[in-house]
Structures are given as structure tokens and as C-alpha cells.
Amino acid sequence: MPSVTTEPFVVKRRGLGSTRTALFLGTALFGLMVLLTVAIVVVQEIRGASVRTPLEAVWLAWGGTPLIFAVGLPILLLVGAITALEEDAEDVLLTVDDAGISFGGEPARVIPWGDVRGVCRVERQEVDNTGEESWRPQLVVMLVEENALPLNPKAWGPSCPWPGTHEVLGRPLPYDALASAIAQRAPQIPVTNRGRVHA
Numbered sequence: 001m002p003s004v005t006t007e008p009f010v011v012k013r014r015g016l017g018s019t020r021t022a023l024f025l026g027t028a029l030f031g032l033m034v035l036l037t038v039a040i041v042v043v044q045e046i047r048g049a050s051v052r053t054p055l056e057a058v059w060l061a062w063g064g065t066p067l068i069f070a071v072g073l074p075i076l077l078l079v080g081a082i083t084a085l086e087e088d089a090e091d092v093l094l095t096v097d098d099a100g101i102s103f104g105g106e107p108a109r110v111i112p113w114g115d116v117r118g119v120c121r122v123e124r125q126e127v128d129n130t131g132e133e134s135w136r137p138q139l140v141v142m143l144v145e146e147n148a149l150p151l152n153p154k155a156w157g158p159s160c161p162w163p164g165t166h167e168v169l170g171r172p173l174p175y176d177a178l179a180s181a182i183a184q185r186a187p188q189i190p191v192t193n194r195g196r197v198h199a
Contacts, residue, residue, distance in 0.1 A: 009095065009178075009185075011093045097185065124197060
């Protein structure tokens with residue numbers, strides 16, 4: 001029986017695709033734009049020259065695209081900040097809690113502990129249009145007993161890409177961290193690393 005745990009084990013997207021990272025990069029870009037404007041004004045004031053000409057050269061270049069971007073960016077940042085205050089379901093890749101295992105998304109797919117027969121990490125073979133072979137790590141929640149597993153690992157149970165491996169500059173979920181999180185909540189569930197399997 002799972003032990004009572006107050007805090008769920010949550011794995012979130014941490015690469016460039018996450019809401020918070022995009023918000024941070026947008027804020028940094030807006031800060032650089034403000035600094036550039038202030039620098040132009042200060043330099044021109046020191047030189048005793050017109051401020052208007054260099055500002056127009058910067059902000060009205062390419063048909064005024066930088067100016068349009070500078071005006072629209074604060075609005076995007078405000079909307080992003082409001083969104084980031086709430087839990088962004090798209091940024092949650094995996095949750096392990098007292099109820100079971102949930103794959104991220106909207107709506108999340110929840111597999112209760114009573115249905116889980118095992119959890120494993122596998123690497124599935126993929127071949128692209130050019131015939132190039134690659135191996136993609138997957139997390140599989142097995143719904144079939146070990147002695148009855150079909151040959152095709154896709155039939156073992158629901159799966160998702162191994163959290164953190166597909167995000168740009170992402171941080172893959174450590175296998176030991178997943179095994180520990182499951183052992184704390186459902187010690188009867190085996191967690192295995194099966195390496196490369198042919199789908």
C-alpha cells in the first residue's frame with residue numbers, strides 16, 4: 001500500500017520551450033532594449049547632438065519593426081507573467097503522487113497504482129525518412145504482468161518520451177530519482193531500465 005506523502009514528485013519542462021524560460025528571455029530582451037535607448041540618449045546628450053536621429057535609425061529600421069516589437073513585447077510579457085503565476089499544465093511532463101503516475105498534458109493522463117504492474121525506461125528504435133536510425137528514450141508504465149508481456153513494447157502500457165530529453169537545453173530526468181519517487185509511494189512496483197528494445 002502506498003505510503004502517505006504530502007508532496008508529489010513533479011517533473012516540469014525546463015528547456016527553452018517552458019513558459020518561465022520564455023518569460024525570462026523576453027524580460028531580458030526588453031531590458032536590453034531599454035538600456036540601448038537610455039545609452040543612446042545619454043551619449044547624445046554628452047555629445048550635445050540630436051537624440052532623435054540615432055533613435056529613429058534604431059527603432060524605425062526595417063519598416064519600424066523594432067519599434068512595433070518594443071511596443072508589443074511588454075504586453076506579451078504581462079500576459080506571460082499572469083500565465084506563469086498559475087501552474088502551466090503544458091510544462092508538467094510527469095507527476096508521481098499517492099494516486100498514481102500522471103503524464104503531463106491537458107488533460108493529464110492518470111494511471112492509478114492499482115493498474116500499474118511496473119515502470120521501465122526503454123530506448124525505442126526510430127528510423128526517419130532518409131533511413132537514419134536513432135534511439136529515443138521512453139518511460140513506459142506497464143499494465144501487463146512481467147510473464148505476459150507482449151513482444152512489442154508499445155503494447156506494454158502507456159508511454160511518453162523520457163522527461164527532459166526532447167526539450168532544447170532540457171535536463172533529462174535522472175533514472176534514480178524516478179525509482180526513488182516510486183519506491184516512496186508504491187514500493188511493490190518494480191522500476192527497471194531495459195535499455196534498447198525494438199518496437
